[in-house]
Amino acid sequence: MEVCCDLEVDVNGEESFMVNKRVIASYSGKLNKLLGKSRGSTRNLKVVFHDFPGGAESFELISRFCYNNGSIDITPANISLLFFAALFMEMNNSVSGAHNLLEKTEKSLEEMRYWTWSELLIALKQCQDLVPAANSLPLLEKCLDCIVGRLALTSEASPCPSTSSPDSSGIRFSCDTRSTESLKTCSSRATWWFEDLLVLSPNLVEMLVKSLVSRKFDHVIISRFLFYYQKSKFYTVKSDAMRTIAETIINLLYILDQSCVSCKSLFGILRVVQNLNINKSSRNKLESMIGSQLDQASLDNLLVPSPHGINHLYDVNLVLRFLNSFLQGGMSKASPMRLRKVGVLVDLYITEVAPDPCLRPSKFLALAMVLPDAARDSYDELYRAIDMYLEVHGGLSEEEKMKLCCILNYEKLSEEACIHISQNAKFPSKSAVQALISQQFKLKSLLHATNNSKFYADSPSSATEVGNEGSKCHDSNEQCVLYAGKLDLSADNEKLRAHLHGMQWRVMELEKMCKKMQTQMAKFTKSRVSSSQSHARSLPKLCS
Structure with a gap:
C-alpha cells in the first residue's frame, strides 16, 4: 500500500x-x-x-x-x-x-449549444464559482453567450413581446388574445427566466446584462429583471452584499434607455440604499435617473426622510438635486408640459415641508426658485406655502420676509390670493401693496379692452355714452394706482392697513363698474343688430 x-x-x-x-x-x-x-x-x-x-x-x-x-x-x-x-x-x-x-x-x-437550459445553468453556476481561477473567463463568456442566445431566441419566438412602458406588465396582447389567462401566459413567457438566473453573482449579472444589451434585447425586460434580482437578493444577503448588489444594479440600469426604466422602482431602490452607504458614483447615477423623469414621480416619492444628523424632517437637498438633474437634462425646453407637471409637484412638496420649524429660509428659497417662471401657471399654491412658512417661522425679519415674497409672480396670482395677501398681517406691507396694484393693472387692462370696443358701434350717441363711462372707469383706475403709489410705507402698520382696505374697496368698485359696462355693451350690440335687420326689411326691392 x-x-x-x-x-x-x-x-x-x-x-x-x-x-x-x-x-x-x-x-x-x-x-x-x-x-x-x-x-x-x-x-x-x-x-x-x-x-x-x-x-x-x-x-x-x-x-x-x-x-x-x-x-x-x-x-x-x-x-x-x-x-x-x-x-x-x-x-x-x-x-x-x-x-x-x-x-x-x-x-x-x-x-454546449446543444445542451438543455438546465445543463447550461449548472455549468454557468460552476463557472462563476471558479471565476478567480486563471484563464476562467473565456469559458465563462462562452457559457454566458449560450444563455443569452437562448434568451434572445425565446424572445423572438414569443407571440407576446413586451411593451415600451416600464410600469406595465411587460407584455402586450397578440392579435385576438385578450383574456386574463392570455395576459398571464404572455407575461410568463417574457419573464420565465428571472427566477432561474437568481443564482448568478452580481459580477455574472453584469456580464449577462451587458451581453443582452449588445444583442439589442428589450430594455424593458432587462430593467424588470434587474429590479426583480435586487428585491429577491435583498431578502437573503447581509448589508455588505446588499451594497454590492445595489451598486451593480444601479450601474446597469444607467446604461439602459431611461424611458424603459420605472421611476417608481427607482424610488424603491433609493429608499433601500439610504442606509447602505453606497459609493458616490452609484448614488449620483441613481439620482440622475430619477431626476430625468421627475415628472412621473408623486409627492409620496419625494417625501424621503433626512439622513441621520440633519434636522430637516425631509431630505430637501435630495429633492434639489433631483430638480437640477431634471433641468440639466433639457426637459424644460423640450417639453413645457413636463415642466409644468414638475412645477405642480414641487409646489405640493414645498407646501408639505413648509411647516417644518427646522427648515431654513435659504432652503425654502432654493426650493421655490429652482424652477423657471414658465413652470407655474399659477402661484397660488406657492403663496399658500409661504403663508404656512411665515406662520411657523414668526421670528423672521422684514428683510427675510421680503425675500420670500419676492418669489411670487403677482401677475399669476388669483384675485382671491391677492385680496388674502392684502389682509394677511404676516406678510410685509410692500408685498400687500404690490398684490393690490397687480390686481388693479389687471382691471385696467380689462377696462381698456372694453373701452376699445366702442369703435365697433355705429351709433354716435351710444358710442359716446359708453366711451364716457369707460373714461370715468379709466380715470378712477388711474387714481387708485396713484393713490397706492403715494402710500407712506414707513408709517404705522395700522394706518397702512386702513389705506390698503380703501384700495381693496376701490378694486371692488372697479369690478362692479366693469361688469356694468359689459352688460351695457351686450344690450347695445343686441339692439343694434335688431335695428339693422328692421331697417333692411323696410327698404323697397329694386326693379331690374
Missing part, C-alpha cells in the same frame, strides 16, 4: 489525498516538473496546493481520470471542474501519451 500511495497532496487545506505519484505525474505536466525537482528520498513526498480550482472535488475527478487510464465521463455537471483542473495541472500533453484531459473537455464544450 505504501508503494502504491507514495505522494500526499494537500488541496487548498480542505482535504489531503494519498496518490501514486507515477500515475498522477504521467498525466500532469505540473506535477512532473515538481517531482523532477525534488531531491533526496522520493518516498513520503507532499505537495501543497493553495489555489486549486474547484478544490477537493475537482482534484478527486482528475484523480479518477488518471487511475482510469485517461477515461472519464464528461457531463455538463463536471465539465467546468475538469476543464479548470486540467488547465491548472497542465494536463494538455500527458507523459504516458494517453488521451489528455484538456483536449477532451474542449471537444465537449463545442457541444
Whole structure:
C-alpha cells in the first residue's frame, strides 16, 4: 500500500489525498516538473496546493481520470471542474501519451449549444464559482453567450413581446388574445427566466446584462429583471452584499434607455440604499435617473426622510438635486408640459415641508426658485406655502420676509390670493401693496379692452355714452394706482392697513363698474343688430 500511495497532496487545506505519484505525474505536466525537482528520498513526498480550482472535488475527478487510464465521463455537471483542473495541472500533453484531459473537455464544450437550459445553468453556476481561477473567463463568456442566445431566441419566438412602458406588465396582447389567462401566459413567457438566473453573482449579472444589451434585447425586460434580482437578493444577503448588489444594479440600469426604466422602482431602490452607504458614483447615477423623469414621480416619492444628523424632517437637498438633474437634462425646453407637471409637484412638496420649524429660509428659497417662471401657471399654491412658512417661522425679519415674497409672480396670482395677501398681517406691507396694484393693472387692462370696443358701434350717441363711462372707469383706475403709489410705507402698520382696505374697496368698485359696462355693451350690440335687420326689411326691392 505504501508503494502504491507514495505522494500526499494537500488541496487548498480542505482535504489531503494519498496518490501514486507515477500515475498522477504521467498525466500532469505540473506535477512532473515538481517531482523532477525534488531531491533526496522520493518516498513520503507532499505537495501543497493553495489555489486549486474547484478544490477537493475537482482534484478527486482528475484523480479518477488518471487511475482510469485517461477515461472519464464528461457531463455538463463536471465539465467546468475538469476543464479548470486540467488547465491548472497542465494536463494538455500527458507523459504516458494517453488521451489528455484538456483536449477532451474542449471537444465537449463545442457541444454546449446543444445542451438543455438546465445543463447550461449548472455549468454557468460552476463557472462563476471558479471565476478567480486563471484563464476562467473565456469559458465563462462562452457559457454566458449560450444563455443569452437562448434568451434572445425565446424572445423572438414569443407571440407576446413586451411593451415600451416600464410600469406595465411587460407584455402586450397578440392579435385576438385578450383574456386574463392570455395576459398571464404572455407575461410568463417574457419573464420565465428571472427566477432561474437568481443564482448568478452580481459580477455574472453584469456580464449577462451587458451581453443582452449588445444583442439589442428589450430594455424593458432587462430593467424588470434587474429590479426583480435586487428585491429577491435583498431578502437573503447581509448589508455588505446588499451594497454590492445595489451598486451593480444601479450601474446597469444607467446604461439602459431611461424611458424603459420605472421611476417608481427607482424610488424603491433609493429608499433601500439610504442606509447602505453606497459609493458616490452609484448614488449620483441613481439620482440622475430619477431626476430625468421627475415628472412621473408623486409627492409620496419625494417625501424621503433626512439622513441621520440633519434636522430637516425631509431630505430637501435630495429633492434639489433631483430638480437640477431634471433641468440639466433639457426637459424644460423640450417639453413645457413636463415642466409644468414638475412645477405642480414641487409646489405640493414645498407646501408639505413648509411647516417644518427646522427648515431654513435659504432652503425654502432654493426650493421655490429652482424652477423657471414658465413652470407655474399659477402661484397660488406657492403663496399658500409661504403663508404656512411665515406662520411657523414668526421670528423672521422684514428683510427675510421680503425675500420670500419676492418669489411670487403677482401677475399669476388669483384675485382671491391677492385680496388674502392684502389682509394677511404676516406678510410685509410692500408685498400687500404690490398684490393690490397687480390686481388693479389687471382691471385696467380689462377696462381698456372694453373701452376699445366702442369703435365697433355705429351709433354716435351710444358710442359716446359708453366711451364716457369707460373714461370715468379709466380715470378712477388711474387714481387708485396713484393713490397706492403715494402710500407712506414707513408709517404705522395700522394706518397702512386702513389705506390698503380703501384700495381693496376701490378694486371692488372697479369690478362692479366693469361688469356694468359689459352688460351695457351686450344690450347695445343686441339692439343694434335688431335695428339693422328692421331697417333692411323696410327698404323697397329694386326693379331690374
